[in-house]
Amino acid sequence: MLSNEHQGNTMFELTGKTAIVTGGSRGIGKAIALKFADLGANVAIMHVGDGDNAAATKQELEAKGVKAAAYECDVSDFEASAALVKQIIEEFGEVHILVNNAGIIRDGLMLSMKESEFDAVIKVNLKGAFNMTKAVYQHFMRKRRGRIINISSIVGLTGNVGQTNYASAKAGMIGLTKSVAKELGSRNVTVNAIAPGFIKTDMTDSMSEQAREASLALIPMKRIGQVEDIANTAAFLASDEAAYITGEVIRVDGGMAM
């Protein structure tokens, strides 16, 4: 039975759709997965080394009355990503929405950043999005519909001290978004990016009080964003209401990067 209890207060509706959310075991990806399930979508999440959280998230998704699955799969592995998407299409019947959310950071000033730290961040954040997009590309093309939502970052727009690798990857995701949007527009596939600002997750909880205060000072809305702020935007982009929006980058940052 699909849960309709949350649908009375929203115009978005994803019943009958299947979404893949990479990095859906915790944080922003989990919030997106739960929001999609609230709106009626079946959800497959992917993670790396986060089995307990992934199992808990899968249970929470199922409790909402939708079909859910959790897979340990590294998005930076081209073959493994392609094989898993094929498996998900077989298990769920079809895929309608892909959210490229999996991401890592390896911060450090350029002076001390190791080549391996640059490569690792590009490989997961940017190449991972390429791999997953490539894996759904023909499926979406054949069905003549689909939604791809890439979770970039405002640092992909502004750059950031200590994040040469991460800012490059996140800016690269914007180029990927716009290019694939142009390629797949005529097939009724939309491709958009969300650029979150400072969002409360495990990642940002580990920041020092001083760094947190410094970031807050840069946010006109004077609060840290919640994962639901990103999930609501992803739900809009996945919905029928956003059918004519493609190649767009939406900042969800309380005004931080304007």
Ligand code: NAD
């Ligand atoms: P998080 O560290 O809490 O969660 C990361 C998720 O990605 C986990 O599910 C993890 O298992 C998964 N993951 C990591 N490497 C993977 C890989 N190789 N293959 C598959 N899955 C992998 O992170 P978060 O704070 O929720 O961030 C989610 C996304 O949002 C990231 O892309 C991040 O860069 C972006 N973002 C976050 C913020 C923020 O303030 N938290 C701001 C801007 C952008």
